[in-house]
Amino acid sequence: MQEFDLKDLKKLYIPPSRSHKGQNGKLLLVSGSKLFHSSSLWALKAASRMLDMVYYSSVDENNKIVEEAKKEFRDGIIVPRNKVEGYAAEANCILIGPGLPREDGIEAGDDDTKILTESLLKKYPLKKWVIDGGSLQVLDPEILKSVNNPILTPHLREFEMLKSKIQNSIFKNAIQKLKLEEQVELFSKKYGCVVVLKGPIDYICEPFGSAQGETCCVQVSGGNAGMTKGGTGDVLASLIASLYCKNEAFLSAAAGSYINKKAGESLFKKVGYYFNSSDLVDEIPRVMKSLILP
Numbered sequence: 001m002q003e004f005d006l007k008d009l010k011k012l013y014i015p016p017s018r019s020h021k022g023q024n025g026k027l028l029l030v031s032g033s034k035l036f037h038s039s040s041l042w043a044l045k046a047a048s049r050m051l052d053m054v055y056y057s058s059v060d061e062n063n064k065i066v067e068e069a070k071k072e073f074r075d076g077i078i079v080p081r082n083k084v085e086g087y088a089a090e091a092n093c094i095l096i097g098p099g100l101p102r103e104d105g106i107e108a109g110d111d112d113t114k115i116l117t118e119s120l121l122k123k124y125p126l127k128k129w130v131i132d133g134g135s136l137q138v139l140d141p142e143i144l145k146s147v148n149n150p151i152l153t154p155h156l157r158e159f160e161m162l163k164s165k166i167q168n169s170i171f172k173n174a175i176q177k178l179k180l181e182e183q184v185e186l187f188s189k190k191y192g193c194v195v196v197l198k199g200p201i202d203y204i205c206e207p208f209g210s211a212q213g214e215t216c217c218v219q220v221s222g223g224n225a226g227m228t229k230g231g232t233g234d235v236l237a238s239l240i241a242s243l244y245c246k247n248e249a250f251l252s253a254a255a256g257s258y259i260n261k262k263a264g265e266s267l268f269k270k271v272g273y274y275f276n277s278s279d280l281v282d283e284i285p286r287v288m289k290s291l292i293l294p
Contacts, residue, residue: 001181001203004218004254009291012255013246025051025164025245028091028118029238030084031133032058032099034107037065038277039099039133042231042237044283047095048076048241052220053128055079055087059110081111088120093128095241096120098234100134104255109149114138119146132237137161141154144191149196149206149249159197163187185217194249196240206250222261224268231277235251235262265285 003236015024027047030048032040038057043068047054057079066078079087088094100113101248117135121143129150144150148201154162154176163183166172171190175183181203188205197203203218241257247255263283267275 001217001219004204004220006258008251010256011247011251012243012292014292015058017290021052023052024243025093026055026091027051027240027241027245028055028057028079028084028087029092029098030057030081030094030096030116031100031234032062032196033099033110033134034061035101036058036099036134037062038231040236042148042234042277042281043095043098044076045115045278047242048188049281049285051245053077055091057081057084057087081116085120085123088124088127092121092126092245093130094124095130095237098137098237101281102134102137106175115255117122118143121150128249130237131245133158133234140165141187141190141191142167144193147193149192149291151195151196151240151244151249151253153196153198153200153233153240155233155251159184159187159195161282163226167201179219181219188217194253196236196253198236198257201256202261204250204257206253209273216250218259220254220257222258223264224271226268226275227261227280229276232260232264232280235277235280235284256293259284259287259291260266262291 029043029094040062044056050061052074056076063078076221083139096117101110113134117139125147129147131150132153141162175186182198184195184203185205189207192207194206202220239260240252243252243256263280267279267283
């Protein structure tokens with residue numbers, strides 16, 4: 001599997017000088033729970049620095065936290081969960097899953113993650129989707145076949161959970177015998193989705209990426225052990241979703257992975273392993289400026 005080509009970063013959308021508010025991306029963020037507050041806040045903060053508008057939909061406790069911080073997130077709109085469908089139609093991309101509870105972690109006041117995720121996917125199959133965290137852990141892979149080129153951002157354990165839900169026993173047994181990067185490629189092709197398998201090396205595959213209908217894959221090396229902190233995956237998912245608002249799926253996934261790791265490397269030069277997800281959110285814009293802008 002070849003490395004991501006740095007020159008592809010120049011293909012990313014850059015806001016035109018004469019653009020106005022609303023033209024440079026709108027993201028619907030469906031995330032967070034009574035237990036997991038920070039996941040949705042990291043994702044919100046990352047996206048708010050890249051896009052014109054973020055529609056933030058979480059449980060009441062998290063919505064109140066964001067209301068108190070509204071001065072910082074002045075380009076965001078807080079959306080109650082019972083009104084999320086109205087904003088789904090307007091958003092360029094929907095990120096669902098950071099901080100959503102797993103089946104065994106749902107508390108009073110939380111939504112059922114599986115019902116919430118699959119109902120929205122079924123209602124808006126043609127939207128741009130990034131699926132992360134809690135949504136990945138409860139998702140039936142079969143539903144992905146009816147969604148238009150979603151991006152999945154699992155870590156290794158979440159990828160194992162996805163594979164455990166494969167209904168076709170022959171395919172399920174066959175994929176387990178392959179090397180990890182080959183599993184990502186085959187899963188991507190089988191379910192018609194872009195997969196970003198996160199790890200010391202990120203493996204990114206899209207189905208039918210070439211003119212010959214073959215799967216297209218790259219790997220992204222780099223980063224460091226400081227990026228094992230809780231929340232770094234939420235930041236990456238938000239970065240990819242923000243890019244996906246105005247770019248193609250595979251480029252958004254691969255470029256997001258590359259930028260995220262480079263931000264981690266930049267922080268390592270300054271403070272070693274001693275940084276957190278909030279630091280990563282702050283570093284990403286600096287890295288993007290150096291890598292992308294003329």
